[in-house]
Amino acid sequence: MGAGASAPGAFERLPDPVDEATAMALLGNCFDRADWETITAGTGKCIKSTFITTIEVRNHALSLRSWLEFWRIDELLDVLESLDVMSPTDLTLLEEKEVSKIGLKAVQKKHWQKALAHSKYLEAIHFDKPPSPLNLWLESWRLDRLGAGLYDLGCDVKEDIIDLSESDAAALGMKLLEERRWKQATSQLLKVIRAYDFNDNTRNSAPGLKTWLESLKLEELDEPLRMLGVVELCDLGDMDDRELATLSLNKLQRKHWDMGMLQVLKAKKETGLDGKNDDPTFRGFLESWRLGRLGPIMEDLGAYVQQDLLDLEPNEYSLLKMRPLEAKRFEQAMIALEEEFQAWS
Numbered sequence: 001m002g003a004g005a006s007a008p009g010a011f012e013r014l015p016d017p018v019d020e021a022t023a024m025a026l027l028g029n030c031f032d033r034a035d036w037e038t039i040t041a042g043t044g045k046c047i048k049s050t051f052i053t054t055i056e057v058r059n060h061a062l063s064l065r066s067w068l069e070f071w072r073i074d075e076l077l078d079v080l081e082s083l084d085v086m087s088p089t090d091l092t093l094l095e096e097k098e099v100s101k102i103g104l105k106a107v108q109k110k111h112w113q114k115a116l117a118h119s120k121y122l123e124a125i126h127f128d129k130p131p132s133p134l135n136l137w138l139e140s141w142r143l144d145r146l147g148a149g150l151y152d153l154g155c156d157v158k159e160d161i162i163d164l165s166e167s168d169a170a171a172l173g174m175k176l177l178e179e180r181r182w183k184q185a186t187s188q189l190l191k192v193i194r195a196y197d198f199n200d201n202t203r204n205s206a207p208g209l210k211t212w213l214e215s216l217k218l219e220e221l222d223e224p225l226r227m228l229g230v231v232e233l234c235d236l237g238d239m240d241d242r243e244l245a246t247l248s249l250n251k252l253q254r255k256h257w258d259m260g261m262l263q264v265l266k267a268k269k270e271t272g273l274d275g276k277n278d279d280p281t282f283r284g285f286l287e288s289w290r291l292g293r294l295g296p297i298m299e300d301l302g303a304y305v306q307q308d309l310l311d312l313e314p315n316e317y318s319l320l321k322m323r324p325l326e327a328k329r330f331e332q333a334m335i336a337l338e339e340e341f342q343a344w345s
Helices: 020-030 033-040 048-059 064-070 074-082 088-093 096-102 106-124 134-140 144-152 158-163 166-170 176-194 209-215 219-227 233-238 241-245 251-270 282-288 292-301 306-311 314-320 324-344
Strands: none
Touching: 020 033, 020 106, 033 048, 064 074, 074 096, 088 106, 088 251, 134 144, 134 158, 134 209, 144 176, 158 176, 176 306, 209 219, 209 233, 209 251, 233 251, 282 292, 292 314, 292 324, 306 324, 314 324
């Protein structure tokens, strides 16, 4: 965008209504005639709030595909993904020789320049977060079992979920605790959308290694990382610069890696949250409290990690069909787990 767009308070200082000359001066190479004619209805000016909202919506594209659609170059999606482009700001890191191989047509070149200017603007305002695709969102809420059902209903991105009716959700066949996490997750999702933040990186839980790599377009690193001894996402935090260098990351891959490390730090914190002996696995947690016999019952209720048990009400503990001493140990475990999670949050 124009040099002034990224300056603090630039939008607040706009006149109301906004005229075409002002819009062109602010947006620079990002000024889009089609957009302007739409929001002004051919009058040559529009309400300030409408103008700002149009820019905010474009800044908060749901995905790379939707961002490319804004600039009418979505036909380039496949070739850009083959070049490891994951988000709008990745365009600025492409080499000239890589761009030349795309084979842009005459009109596409004009749209490309607009998209590139917008990419630089997003980078200037530090609006650069890793994407949060549907599979990553589901796994972070321990709802990945619902993925196939959601895809069958036509949900391709997590924002599609807000269009589901209660009967649609009921058809997913959620277990007791899955249903409670679903309510928490969809409530948070609505807040994210209302805040124009489709790339929110808040996590109810850290994702698995494979899903994390796929979300960052780093899936080819799965085998090399496992050869280094990486098993869970938290293990990446133990890598030093020498081990990272063995992965031979290119510029885009290194950028994606650094963006995703925030989730790795969260994963390392989560590994210590088990209420007792810092064993990160659910099985280890249960065995440390001598509650391993309850594992299958908990899974039937939809509990897959320690924090899922915190959604159980005390009057529902009977669903676990515990023996007398198991019940005592379970209550002690819940107290310890609750205290540890409260201290962490």
